[in-house]
Amino acid sequence: MDVAAVVQALQAAFPDCDVAARAVSIDDTFVTLPVGALRTAIELLHERFDLYHLSTITGIDTGEAVEILYHFWDRRGLTLRIVLPYDALHVASVTDLIPGAAFYEREIIEMLDVMVEGHPDPRPMLLPDDWDEGAPLRKQTEAV
Amino acid sequence: MPRYNWPLLPEILRTLFNRPITVQYPFGPLEMPERYRGRVDIQAEKCRGCGLCVRDCPASALELERVDKETFRLIYHPDRCAYCGQCEESCRFDSIYLTNDFVPGTPHRENLTTVLVDRKPEEGEESGGDDEPA
Amino acid sequence: MTRVTIPIGPQHPLLKEPLSFLLTVEGEEVMESVLRLGYVHRGIERLCQERTYVQNIPLIERVCGICSHVHTTTYCQGVEALSGLEVPPRGLYLRALMCEMERIHSHLLWLGVLSKNMGFDTIFMYAWRDREIVLDIMEELSGGRVSHAVNVVGGVRIDLDEEHARSILTRFDVLEQQVERALELIEYEPTLMARTQGVGILSPEQVRRYCVVGPVARASGVDIDLRRDLPRPPYDRLEFKVITHPAGDVWARTLVRVRETRESLHLCRQIIAQLPDGPTSVTAKRRVPEGEVVSRSEAPRGEVIYYIRSDDSDKPARLKIRTPTMTALITLPDQLRGATMADVPVVLSGVDLCIACADR
Numbered sequence: 001m002d003v004a005a006v007v008q009a010l011q012a013a014f015p016d017c018d019v020a021a022r023a024v025s026i027d028d029t030f031v032t033l034p035v036g037a038l039r040t041a042i043e044l045l046h047e048r049f050d051l052y053h054l055s056t057i058t059g060i061d062t063g064e065a066v067e068i069l070y071h072f073w074d075r076r077g078l079t080l081r082i083v084l085p086y087d088a089l090h091v092a093s094v095t096d097l098i099p100g101a102a103f104y105e106r107e108i109i110e111m112l113d114v115m116v117e118g119h120p121d122p123r124p125m126l127l128p129d130d131w132d133e134g135a136p137l138r139k140q141t142e143a144v
Numbered sequence: 145m146p147r148y149n150w151p152l153l154p155e156i157l158r159t160l161f162n163r164p165i166t167v168q169y170p171f172g173p174l175e176m177p178e179r180y181r182g183r184v185d186i187q188a189e190k191c192r193g194c195g196l197c198v199r200d201c202p203a204s205a206l207e208l209e210r211v212d213k214e215t216f217r218l219i220y221h222p223d224r225c226a227y228c229g230q231c232e233e234s235c236r237f238d239s240i241y242l243t244n245d246f247v248p249g250t251p252h253r254e255n256l257t258t259v260l261v262d263r264k265p266e267e268g269e270e271s272g273g274d275d276e277p278a
Numbered sequence: 279m280t281r282v283t284i285p286i287g288p289q290h291p292l293l294k295e296p297l298s299f300l301l302t303v304e305g306e307e308v309m310e311s312v313l314r315l316g317y318v319h320r321g322i323e324r325l326c327q328e329r330t331y332v333q334n335i336p337l338i339e340r341v342c343g344i345c346s347h348v349h350t351t352t353y354c355q356g357v358e359a360l361s362g363l364e365v366p367p368r369g370l371y372l373r374a375l376m377c378e379m380e381r382i383h384s385h386l387l388w389l390g391v392l393s394k395n396m397g398f399d400t401i402f403m404y405a406w407r408d409r410e411i412v413l414d415i416m417e418e419l420s421g422g423r424v425s426h427a428v429n430v431v432g433g434v435r436i437d438l439d440e441e442h443a444r445s446i447l448t449r450f451d452v453l454e455q456q457v458e459r460a461l462e463l464i465e466y467e468p469t470l471m472a473r474t475q476g477v478g479i480l481s482p483e484q485v486r487r488y489c490v491v492g493p494v495a496r497a498s499g500v501d502i503d504l505r506r507d508l509p510r511p512p513y514d515r516l517e518f519k520v521i522t523h524p525a526g527d528v529w530a531r532t533l534v535r536v537r538e539t540r541e542s543l544h545l546c547r548q549i550i551a552q553l554p555d556g557p558t559s560v561t562a563k564r565r566v567p568e569g570e571v572v573s574r575s576e577a578p579r580g581e582v583i584y585y586i587r588s589d590d591s592d593k594p595a596r597l598k599i600r601t602p603t604m605t606a607l608i609t610l611p612d613q614l615r616g617a618t619m620a621d622v623p624v625v626l627s628g629v630d631l632c633i634a635c636a637d638r
Contacts, residue, residue: 069585201333
């Protein structure tokens with residue numbers, strides 16, 4: 001994968017948003033995108049660069065916002081970062097574009113209380129059925 | 145072409161006259177390899193009570209009760225221990241180490257707790273080493 | 279015909295770990311299946327945030343029993359990248375040696391489990407007997423058969439001397455003969471081929487869509503292997519073949535895994551022959567500077583990815599683990615659709631599931 005070409009294409013596709021790219025160890029590049037640009041960006045990656053392998057989706061509660069990272073891989077790594085403010089914790093599902101994302105999105109739904117709109121099966125996956133102590137990876141939930 | 149009998153036939157002939165390889169523990173000896181990570185032990189005179197092992201233990205199996213530099217006790221809980229060897233790795237004074245004794249089970253959990261170091265100031269002799277209760 | 283729902287698991291679902299399947303069958307044919315996970319969820323990602331980087335190593339090792347060394351390798355690789363440490367070459371070679379031996383151990387274990395679930399107990403006994411050779415070597419090197427505790431941040435804790443290396447190589451010769459025999463069996467035994475060929479087929483298109491990794495993807499003809507695609511030392515100096523097979527069924531997966539075992543033995547020999555001199559580790563500071571890292575590695579089942587974010591303290595701010603079994607689990611409803619009840623054990627065993635890995 002030609003990372004420079006991908007970053008250039010993403011910056012050209014979203015000219016009025018600040019698409020910043022940063023190299024990260026071990027062999028990855030992080031690109032921050034606006035929330036609404038996610039699905040368009042993934043379609044662009046599929047069609048123009050044949051980048052289809054999604055390694056995983058990470059969700060982090062940084063204390064100021066919730067960041068969702070989509071890690072792609074094709075001989076080099078590429079990660080798309082979406083920042084969600086606490087009062088707007090919803091993101092569009094990408095399961096229809098990448099069916100392999102289904103389990104990863106279920107995990108961020110239950111661990112971070114993020115609403116993933118359009119997910120075909122948003123049941124909790126890992127937590128017990130009677131879990132009522134809050135999303136485990138959010139800052140306000142205390143460790144037992 | 146159908147050679148499917150052949151992989152198994154030499155195997156069968158080879159193992160037909162073998163003795164059983166079951167180890168007869170506890171009615172026979174059981175030898176552990178030299179680097180086997182077993183019960184934690186200490187060379188008490190080298191211990192300074194610095195607490196690095198306590199800090200790095202992932203299972204909170206080591207406890208340091210410290211009054212001052214000359215008076216402290218290091219207590220070890222084999223039932224919480226994960227036998228990972230991190231204490232041996234972290235110790236800067238080469239005092240705590242892992243033996244290659246595996247810890248057999250016991251019906252009484254409290255009996256397993258061991259005092260590794262019990263240091264008191266220089267009135268008599270400092271008592272070190274472990275008291276191994278039954 | 280009426281449809282009947284048959285539960286498989288969560289107690290003893292053909293695996294040694296709990297997993298629940300609800301199969302809807304019509305006669306003998308499986309129509310739909312529903313998968314339920316989470317029976318061994320231990321909350322390791324959250325626990326890791328409460329412990330220091332050093333305390334996390336044994337915790338990470340206990341994510342899985344079969345691929346424990348690869349988990350700590352990927353974690354230590356990430357923390358070393360964050361701290362700017364360079365592991366000495368001898369340490370990297372020893373890490374790779376344990377990784378390859380773990381791959382051999384995992385594939386032999388899986389071969390036994392697949393055969394047992396098919397009813398071919400003979401291969402199960404022979405494969406697990408040969409696995410003992412590798413387990414004994416790992417116990418002598420590291421101190422434990424399953425939990426190795428080899429990695430530290432900055433390198434490895436073990437070392438290998440000449441005499442020990444010679445004894446290991448002799449045992450590898452014995453093991454290689456056994457693996458060759460197992461391979462002959464798989465290639466020519468009619469009952470094994472009849473049960474595994476044409477079952478659980480995944481096309482390359484499905485592999486792409488579901489982002490499958492590991493031997494399951496390679497058995498459908500997709501050529502991915504992180505040891506070659508992410509060439510970190512020592513793999514950039516070692517010669518090995520990436521095994522693929524176009525068929526995409528359980529037989530192809532069996533062939534790929536057993537041939538990979540043979541390749542791993544060659545790799546182990548090369549590693550021992552090329553082992554450089556020098557220290558095995560460098561000291562690492564307990565406090566890790568601020569940053570984030572994505573660390574990937576090739577486990578026996580595929581790509582393991584770790585994302586670590588640090589905030590200039592001695593505890594990680596976030597640790598995300600994705601294990602390769604997750605990618606295989608998502609393909610199971612597709613593989614089971616249209617299979618007969620007798621094929622279900624073969625399909626479930628054919629993807630080599632490690633539920634402890636998937637649930638964390």
